[in-house]
Amino acid sequence: MSLVVHKYGGTSMGSIERIKSVAKRVAKWHAAGHKVIVVPSAMSGETNRLLGLAKEISADADPRELDQIASTGEQVSVGLLAIALQSLGVKAKSYTGWQTGIKTDSSFTKARIESIDAQHLLDDVNNGIVPIVTGFQGVDSKGNITTLGRGGSDTQAVAVAAAIKADECLIYTDVDAIYTTDPRVVAEARPLKVISFEEMFELASLGSKVLQIRSVEFAGKYKVPVRVLSSFTEHDIDIAVESKSGTLITFEEDEQMEQAVVAGIAFNRDEAKITLRGVPDSPGIAYKIVGPIGEANVDIDMIVQNIGEKGTTDFSFTVHRNEFKKAMEVLESQVRPALGAKEVVGDDKVCKVSIVGIGMRSHVGIAATMFKALADENINIQMITTSEIKTSVLVEDKYMELAVRALHKAFGLDQPPA
C-alpha cells in the first residue's frame, strides 16, 4: 500500500460530472488501502473568469488583490471534491493553502514555496481521511494569500508529495503520457514508459505543455517520482494497471530506463530571429546588445555570435514572436547607432526543433545524425545551440513538421525500444 498524491487539472475538474468522476477514482484508490492526498486545480475557465472581472476594473491591478481573488477558484474546487468524496462514503477534508501551511515568499502572482507543514496531512491519511489541498496557492509570512502563477497546481502537488515523502505524485491530465514528440505532428509518436528528470526538464523548458517547468524543477530538487497519466480513462479503474500506466519521470537512470539515445523531439513555433550585422568586434558588445533588450522586458532564447568581415562580427539571437517588433525597435533606435553596427535584420518565420536525451552524454555522433537527417530533407539550419543533453536548431518555420518527422525517424523513435 502506498502513500500517493493525486493531482487533477482544470479539465479533469471541469464540471460537476467530472468532479464526481475524480471522486470515484480517488475513492477506489482509498478503498484499495492506499493513502491518498488530492491536489485539484480550479474548474477549467474559472481562474480566467475571476481575473477577467479584475481586469474589467483595472488593467494594472494590485497583484496582492489578484491573488486574493484568483485563489478562490481552487478553494471552491477542494470543497466540491470533498463533498463528492463524502457522498461516496469516504472521509475527506479540504484545505486551502494557508490551512495546509504552505508558506511562500511574497512575490504575488508568481510566489515560490518556502516550506510546507505536512504533519496534519499525514495525521489525516493515518486516520483514514483523504485530505484535499488547493493547488496554486500559499500564504506569505505576513498572512497574505499568494498564488504560484499559472500551472502552479502541478508545482504544489509535487511540493506536497515532497513534504510527505510520497511514493509517487500522479499527475492526471488530458493526455495519457509524455510522447516522443507531439502526436498531432508525427502520427508515429510513441508514449514513453519512463523518462529521466533531466530529459523532462529540457522538454518542459522547450515548450512541452504537459508539465509546468517549475514542477519538474521541484521534482528534481526533492527527488519526487512523478507520473503523468490520463484522467479520461473509463471508470472500471484497475489500480494495479493504473500504477504502471502513463509516463514515470524517474531519477534512477539505470533501472527501467529505455535504451534510446534520444528520448524525444521538441519544437516551438513562437520564435523570431534577429541579427545585428557588422558590429565592430570589441569586448563587451554582447552585453551592450543584450542589456537594452532585457531592459525592454524581452526574453532572449538562443544566442549565436559569428565572425564577420574585416574586424566586425554578426550577432544573432531569438525572441518570442510576440516581442519581435519591440526587440527590433530597441535595436534599430538604440543599439545599432550606439555600436555603429551596419544593419539590423529580422525574421519571424522561424521555428526551433530540438532533440533531447540523456544518452547524448555518452554517445558521440548524435548531432551529426541530426544534421544529416535535416540535410537529407534539404532543410537549411540557421542557428544551432547545444547543451549536455539537448541540441536545438533554428529552421524556416514551413519546414517544422518535416524536420520533426525526419528526426523522429532518424533516431528510431517510431520503433518500440528493444
Add this chain to the structure above:
Amino acid sequence: MSLVVHKYGGTSMGSIERIKSVAKRVAKWHAAGHKVIVVPSAMSGETNRLLGLAKEISADADPRELDQIASTGEQVSVGLLAIALQSLGVKAKSYTGWQTGIKTDSSFTKARIESIDAQHLLDDVNNGIVPIVTGFQGVDSKGNITTLGRGGSDTQAVAVAAAIKADECLIYTDVDAIYTTDPRVVAEARPLKVISFEEMFELASLGSKVLQIRSVEFAGKYKVPVRVLSSFTEHDIDIAVESKSGTLITFEEDEQMEQAVVAGIAFNRDEAKITLRGVPDSPGIAYKIVGPIGEANVDIDMIVQNIGEKGTTDFSFTVHRNEFKKAMEVLESQVRPALGAKEVVGDDKVCKVSIVGIGMRSHVGIAATMFKALADENINIQMITTSEIKTSVLVEDKYMELAVRALHKAFGLDQPPA
C-alpha cells in the same frame, strides 16, 4: 472627521459597474478625511451559485465544506473592491475573515462571532489605507473557515464597527430608510429619521427584511449606532447630507427621538394557526404539546392558551406556513392521542399584524386604539400577544392590507411628527 464602517449588500456589489460606483462613494468619504472600513457582500447571486454547485453533488453536504466554498464569494468581492479603490488612487487592502482575525465558534453555516482582532484595521486607517473586510465569515479555533449564515454580512459589519468603536456603521442597501410600514402596502408610509434599537429589534424579529435580526442584536449588545441608507443615490454625493440621511438606529432615546407612540406597523403573511381543543387541563400540558413540535424542528411563534369547557382547555399557537402540515401531523398522530384531547384544528389563511413603539411603555390605551381601529373595519382578531413595546394580533389574511392601513392611520403615522 469620523471613523465609520460602510456595509454594502449584494445588489450594491452586483456588477463591475456597481462595484466601481461603491468605490467612488468610499473614495469621496476618504477624500473628505473620514476613516472608512468597508464590508461588502458577495456579488448578488454568487453565494447561491456556489451553494448550487455543492447541491448538485449532494443535497446533504458537509457544512464545513459548504463554508469553505461559500466564503469565496466575499473573498472575490473584497479583492475587486480593493482594485476599484486603488484605480481611483486610494490606498486599499482587502482582508478575508481569518486575515481580519474574526474568530467564531465552529457552528458551520451559522457561526457566531466570538472576537475580532481589530488593531491592524485601526493601523491601516491611521496610515491612510482603506481596509476592506469580507462579510459573512470568520475562522474557528482550529483554523476552519466558517460562515455566519445568510445576512451575516450585516452582522459582521456591526461587529467590526463594535471592535473598532466606530462612530457609526452605515448599512448601504437597496431601500433608502426604515419606513413606518411597507410602502408597497401603505402609500402613506413615511421614512423614519430615527428609530430606537428596541423598536428595530422588534421590527426585524417581525420579518422586516431590511436588517438581519442578529446584526440588530449585535448593535444592541455593543451599542453601535447603525444607519440604514440607500446605495442607489446619484453620484454627486454630499457627505454632509448623506451622514444625516436614511434611518439612524440609536440608543439615546431622549435625543432626536420622534414623539410618536408607535414607530411602525409590521406584518407577516407566513403564519398558520393550530388549535388543540378540549385538552384535559393539568400541569405540564404546554410542554407536552410544544415539546414534540420542537423535536420535529418546527419553530413556534405566538402561543395562547384559553380556558375551555368542563376542566379542559384550548391551546393555540402559530407556526410558519411552510411547516403547517408537518406540525398538524405531529399533533394528530402523537400529541392528541397522548393527551386525550378532543380535536386538532388548523388554519393557514392567517397573518400577523403588529404595532411597535417604545412609547407603549409609558402610554396607556395603545392596545385599545389598535383593537378599535380593527373593529371599525370589521376585522376579527383571532389571537393577541403582547410584549413591552409591541402588540401583535392574528387576523384572517385577506384583511392584512386593510388592517395595516387602518393601524397606520389610527396611530397618525401618515403625518410627519410634530
